[in-house]
Amino acid sequence: MGKGIIEVFLEYWPMFLRGLVGTLRYAFVAVLFGSILGALVALLHLSKNKVLSKIASVYVNVLRGTPLLVQMYIAYYFIPMAIPALNSIDKVYYVLLALILNSSAYVSEIIRGGINAVDIGQTEAARSLGMTATHCMTRIILPQAIKNILPALGNEYIAMVKETSLAGTFMLYELMYTRTLLANKYLIWQPLFIIAGIYLVVTLVLSWLVGLMEKRLSVSD
């Protein structure tokens, strides 16, 4: 069995800390840019133009219907091969790109769902008052939709914290990557429990925060 879990943790905690920071950061970047991209995709999806709406729907279905790990492999190997001019870019960014695109598909559905959840009567009232479609969206619908969207985005971040563990496969320094590093020191099982423990603590804390946010937002109803 070798060393105990606590012993390994005390010895290598800076490594785990660095991994955790990497995990939180990659997840943040993925959800942040994923949200921006996802908002655009959601708008396309909701647009009256059937072609644009269809394109958005295919985009979402492809990214949600294929495993993130496959998407990462494609980004990692195929993009530099297809576009040789990009060869000089660090491959880390391709993996991040896959995370961002993947997240954008989920976020676009969160935003679309949040907007659709606002009672159609709100749109009807605004438009019958003579409000323009843009004002109706920005002043009436979005401020109400945001209450549905924000907690769901928090949950997307929690999911992404776990998803980024796949990035370790491509040697991005995140929590799961510490397993690879420590395996080289013949520490096989202890890091797995430490990593699982850290993930659990982080997701529990984040879930609690999302719960608080949900409560806060529902108070103003």
Next chain:
Amino acid sequence: MTDRTPMIEVRNLHKSFGDLHVLKGISETIYKGEVVSIIGPSGGGKSTFLRCLNLLEVPEQGEVYFEGTLLDPKGTDLDAHRQKIGMVFQQFNVFPHLTVMDNITITPTLELKVPKEEAEKEAIELLKTVGLEDKANEYPRKLSGGQKQRLAIVRALAMHPDVMLFDEPTSALDPEMVKDVLEVIQDLAQSGMTCVIVTHEMGFAKNISDRVLFIDDGIIAEEGTPEQIFDNPQEERTKEFLSKVL
């Protein structure tokens, strides 16, 4: 009260939802200053007809003219026309994230560029007419159903519409709230506002209307003065309907 200037003219309106043919060719003219009530059985097309008047529902066939102009669902001026056509809904549809005051002022300030101060001054005057002036800074969740509906009415009036459409304005209200809302509508009608009211309140329709339309199965089956419709209906289905509701 009416001067025979057409306010809204519809010609040969047809509307379907999927396989359901809801409006089967309605032509009608609402004149300036007129108070028209629309009665009829549920599912007969009353609300759909009303919602076509400001193109909230776009008819497959037929035209809607407002003050002589053809309303075009794709036209850039539709918003401007809708500003002149107030609408009140069964479910109130007040904006829950805005205060009572902001519910009223948001559209005039955004779309008519009315200065905020002026809009608020007018909003207070409007709120006084419906007894809600002390609620100006509350959010709608603090209001009763009847108060929400009165708010919805003055919200529409703040746009200075030429006509008001009411889509079953009291159907979602508790019985004790109905009277307050009907009184507001009655005051409005008596002030000369052109009103089109879809309603199940037969006594109210009889008292307030210049004209009553009986819509059944997608057509105007009968129309006339309240006396003609309620006291001396000619059509068999009008008689049948009235015998059930009166």
